[in-house]
Structures are given as structure tokens and as C-alpha cells.
Amino acid sequence: MAQFGQPTAELAAQPAAEFDLPWGRAFAAPAVYQIEPDATAASYFLALPLATGGSVRVAGLPEAGASLQGDLAFAEVIVRVGLELRREGGALVSTLPAGAKPRGVDADFNTFSDTFLTLAALAPLLEGPTTIRGLAHTRKQETDRVAGMAKELQRLGQEVVETEDTLVITPRPLRAAEIETYRDHRFAMSFGVLGCRDLRSDGQPWITVRDPACCAKTFPNFFDVLAGLRAASHPSP
Numbered sequence: 001m002a003q004f005g006q007p008t009a010e011l012a013a014q015p016a017a018e019f020d021l022p023w024g025r026a027f028a029a030p031a032v033y034q035i036e037p038d039a040t041a042a043s044y045f046l047a048l049p050l051a052t053g054g055s056v057r058v059a060g061l062p063e064a065g066a067s068l069q070g071d072l073a074f075a076e077v078i079v080r081v082g083l084e085l086r087r088e089g090g091a092l093v094s095t096l097p098a099g100a101k102p103r104g105v106d107a108d109f110n111t112f113s114d115t116f117l118t119l120a121a122l123a124p125l126l127e128g129p130t131t132i133r134g135l136a137h138t139r140k141q142e143t144d145r146v147a148g149m150a151k152e153l154q155r156l157g158q159e160v161v162e163t164e165d166t167l168v169i170t171p172r173p174l175r176a177a178e179i180e181t182y183r184d185h186r187f188a189m190s191f192g193v194l195g196c197r198d199l200r201s202d203g204q205p206w207i208t209v210r211d212p213a214c215c216a217k218t219f220p221n222f223f224d225v226l227a228g229l230r231a232a233s234h235p236s237p
Contacts (some may be wrong), residue, residue: 004029009048012127033158037061039069040217042092043115044189047078048229049096050122051197056229074115074179078084081119081126104169110134114186120149121190123169124158125197136165143182152179152191174199178208185217192226 005028037060048056061072075092079085082102084095097103104126109116116132123130138145145175150162155177159170176199181187195207215222 003033028171036067036069038076038218039071040114043071043074043118044193044222045229046075046083046092046094047118047122048193048196049083049094050078050102051193051195052233053096054233055093055095057088057091057093061092062069071112071115073112077105077107077109077115077119080107097126101127104130104171106133108134110137113138117145117149117186117190118193120153120167120169121194122234123173124153124156124174124194126171129168129170130171132167133165137165139164142184145184145186146189148180148182148184149200152177154188155179155219174206176206178210181209181211183211183214185215185219185222187208187213188215189219189222192223196226196230199237 007072015076025138030053039061042058042061045056061067066105075085078094081104082100083098084097086093086095102125104123105119107119109119109132111134112134116138119130120132133148139147146162146164150160150167153160156179157172157175157177159172161168161170174197177192179187181191186219188211191209192212195205195209199206212223219225
């Protein structure tokens with residue numbers, strides 16, 4: 001709203017649940033308004049090297065401090081896990097360093113909870129337990145995301161402790177499974193990233209994602225983009 005001519009100081013002083021706008025202050029559109037890329041959609045690709053190794057370049061993402069999107073905080077979590085992020089022109093490059101051993105973390109996802117499923121789905125690939133907090137409200141989203149994630153990780157052979165607000169995931173050997181998505185796009189995309197792991201070192205699929213078309217809600221061509229990345233990938237120099 002401030003970018004469209006409303007007084008920032010008056011708005012910032014009001015409770016977050018509602019705003020009273022001063023009478024007579026017209027909205028004014030900038031001559032050019034740059035729409036930010038979707039940081040939540042980008043999070044799957046920033047995390048992809050945890051499953052595949054190597055690097056991925058995600059174009060157009062703003063700096064976290066310059067963005068309107070809280071979900072860019074996910075980048076800070078995956079750095080703690082062990083990925084390296086660097087700016088390269090207008091892109092953010094995510095890399096798993098050669099020989100790195102990504103580790104589980106303890107993180108509160110309350111303010112960027114749409115991304116917690118990505119970390120949870122990849123937790124089986126990390127060393128040590130992963131604790132994800134601040135999740136109680138996600139039980140009332142497209143589905144009960146906490147219970148659903150616990151169930152699907154257990155289907156993959158993982159040890160999971162679930163509380164009202166928290167998941168603690170302790171890695172165990174992964175096993176092939178068919179994943180239920182509960183008509184929730186975030187399940188489909190998160191486990192799609194995990195499925196990029198060459199679990200048997202033979203290039204063959206080992207995860208089946210039910211109802212991948214549920215991604216149509218926010219990212220209808222997600223699996224096409226993922227397949228395109230695989231087709232265009234090349235060995236690191």
C-alpha cells in the first residue's frame with residue numbers, strides 16, 4: 001500500500017488485523033511496477049540440490065530484505081542445512097558443495113509455513129533429526145498438513161514424532177512408496193523434489209505421487225519444469 005501512495009507511518013502504527021486509511025489520500029500507481037517472482041514456488045528449486053547435488057540457478061528473486069514475501073526466509077534455513085547461496089547477476093544460485101553432509105536443523109516456520117513441507121520431505125536426506133516448529137495453524141489449510149506429512153514420511157520408512165505444533169523427523173533408510181497428496185499442491189511438489197534423488201543409483205523412479213494435477217492451484221506445470229531441469233542438466237565442471 002505504501003508503494004501506491006499511502007502513508008507508511010500511519011499504517012505501521014495500526015494493528016495488523018485491520019487498517020484505517022486517511023480520507024482524501026488517493027492511491028497513485030507507479031509508472032512501472034515490478035511484480036516479484038513467487039518466492040514459495042522458487043523454494044522447491046532452491047532446495048533441489050539437497051536431493052540431486054550440484055547447483056541450480058533461480059532467476060529474478062529479490063534480496064530477502066527487499067522483498068514483500070516472507071517465504072524468502074526459507075533460504076536462510078537451507079543455508080543452515082548446508083547449501084550455499086550466492087547472487088549471480090539477477091539470480092540466486094543454490095549449491096550443495098562437493099563432499100558436504102547436509103544436516104538436520106531446528107527451525108520455526110510459523111511465519112513462512114508454506115515452505116515447511118519442502119524441508120520435511122527432504123529431512124530423510126539430512127544427517128541427524130530435523131525439528132520443525134510453528135505448525136499448528138497448518139492443520140487447517142488445504143488439509144491437516146502436519147498429520148499428512150507425518151503419515152507420508154512414515155510411509156517412506158522415516159521416524160516421525162508429531163505434536164500439535166511440531167514435527168521431529170529422524171532419518172531412516174528410505175523405501176519406495178506411493179505418496180498421497182490429499183489434493184494439496186504442496187505435498188505433490190515437496191515429494192516431487194525428494195523423488196529427484198537417485199535412490200538406487202540407477203536413474204529409475206522410486207516415488208509415485210498421486211494426483212500430481214493438484215499443482216494446478218499455484219504451479220500447473222511444476223512437473224514439466226522439473227523434468228525440463230533434468231533434461232537440461234549437465235555435469236559440474
